Amino acid sequence: MSSKLLAIGECMLELSGEMQLGSQAKLNFGGDVLNTALYYARFGGDVSFLTAMGDDDFSNQILKVWNDENIDTSTVLRLKDRLPGLYGIQTDSNGERSFHYWREQAPIKDLFHHLSQADLKKYIDEYQCLYFSGISISRWDEVQLEIFADWLKEFREKNQNKAIIFDLNYRPKCWQSIEQTKKYLNMILPFVTIIVTTFDDEEMLFSDESYQQTLDRYTSFGVKTIVIKQGSSPTIVSKNGRTIQIIPAKKIDPLDTTAAGDSFNAAFLASIDKGLDVEKAVEFAQSFAAEIIQHQGAIIDKKHTSKYINKLKEL
Numbered sequence: 001m002s003s004k005l006l007a008i009g010e011c012m013l014e015l016s017g018e019m020q021l022g023s024q025a026k027l028n029f030g031g032d033v034l035n036t037a038l039y040y041a042r043f044g045g046d047v048s049f050l051t052a053m054g055d056d057d058f059s060n061q062i063l064k065v066w067n068d069e070n071i072d073t074s075t076v077l078r079l080k081d082r083l084p085g086l087y088g089i090q091t092d093s094n095g096e097r098s099f100h101y102w103r104e105q106a107p108i109k110d111l112f113h114h115l116s117q118a119d120l121k122k123y124i125d126e127y128q129c130l131y132f133s134g135i136s137i138s139r140w141d142e143v144q145l146e147i148f149a150d151w152l153k154e155f156r157e158k159n160q161n162k163a164i165i166f167d168l169n170y171r172p173k174c175w176q177s178i179e180q181t182k183k184y185l186n187m188i189l190p191f192v193t194i195i196v197t198t199f200d201d202e203e204m205l206f207s208d209e210s211y212q213q214t215l216d217r218y219t220s221f222g223v224k225t226i227v228i229k230q231g232s233s234p235t236i237v238s239k240n241g242r243t244i245q246i247i248p249a250k251k252i253d254p255l256d257t258t259a260a261g262d263s264f265n266a267a268f269l270a271s272i273d274k275g276l277d278v279e280k281a282v283e284f285a286q287s288f289a290a291e292i293i294q295h296q297g298a299i300i301d302k303k304h305t306s307k308y309i310n311k312l313k314e315l
Helices: 032-042 057-068 106-113 119-125 135-136 142-158 180-190 199-208 213-221 260-274 278-292 306-314
Strands: 004-007 014-016 024-032 044-054 076-079 086-091 098-104 131-135 162-165 196-198 225-230 233-239 242-246
Touching: 004 032, 004 119, 004 260, 024 032, 024 086, 032 044, 032 131, 032 135, 032 162, 032 260, 057 076, 057 119, 076 106, 076 131, 106 142, 106 180, 106 199, 119 142, 119 306, 131 233, 131 260, 142 162, 142 180, 162 180, 180 199, 196 199, 196 260, 199 225, 213 225, 225 260, 225 278, 233 278, 260 278, 260 306, 278 306
Parallel strands: 004 044, 004 131, 014 086, 044 076, 131 162, 162 196, 196 225
Antiparallel strands: 014 024, 086 098, 225 233, 233 242
C-alpha cells in the first residue's frame, strides 16, 4: 500500500452475544472507524489511529491487539483516570442490530482539547489520507469541531492530492438534535473529497426520497467521489459527475450486520489504494462486507478474512 492513512475516531468496549440477564456475553472492542482501520490494516494498509484512551488495563489490552493487527498506535493519547466507553449489541432474528451506549465520560470527548498545534501540523505533513465518520465528529463539542474543521482546511490546502474520506454513519443517539448534526456537517463537508454513506441514513437525516437528492447535496459541497450503499439494492457511485449502479453479487442472509459498512469501507479504501477503479473497488468491498455479516461481532477472526486479502493481491 502506498498511502499513509490517519483514521480518527472512537473505540469502545463491546458486549455482544445473547445479551440477556443471566446469559454470558462476549467482551471485545469496536468502533466504526476503528473497525475500518483494523480491516484496512489486514489488507496491508499503512494506518494510524488517532483517538484518546484511558490509562486502565482495558485500554492496555486493546492497544496490544491494535499493535498485533499492525495499526500504528503512536497517535493514541492516553488520558489519566479515564475509561473507554462501552456499548452493547442486540440483534434481531434478521441479524439487524441495535446499540446501547455508556460513553459520556469516554476519553475521545476531549481529544482536540489535548492535541497541540504542533501535533496537528505534524499529521498534515505525515499523512496523505484522513478517514473519519459522523460518529467521530458527534463526540466533540463545537469548540473542538471548529479546531477539527480548520485542520481539515489546512490539510487540503497543503496538497490538493490529499484525500479526506468521510462516512456519514448517522446514529441519532449520538447527537443532541438533527440541527446540530446538520450544522457540524456544514462545517466539514467543504473539505471532504470522498464520502461513503447509506441511503437509509440520508433518508433518516435529510428525508431524501431518492439517491439523486443525496448526490445533488454532496456534489453541491464539491465532493468528487460519492458512494451510496443501499443494502441488497445496487450501490450508487458518482465520480466527477458520472453515476453508475453496481449490483451486489448475491443476496446474503446476515447473522449480525455489525461492521457491515465499516468493513465495506476498509475493502473499498484498500482497493482504491491499490489502483483499482471505483467500480471494481465497490464490487470487492461488497463481497468482503458480505463475509463479515455472516459472523458475530464487529471484528471477526483472521481466518475468515485471509481469502479476501489474497484475492485483493490478485486483482
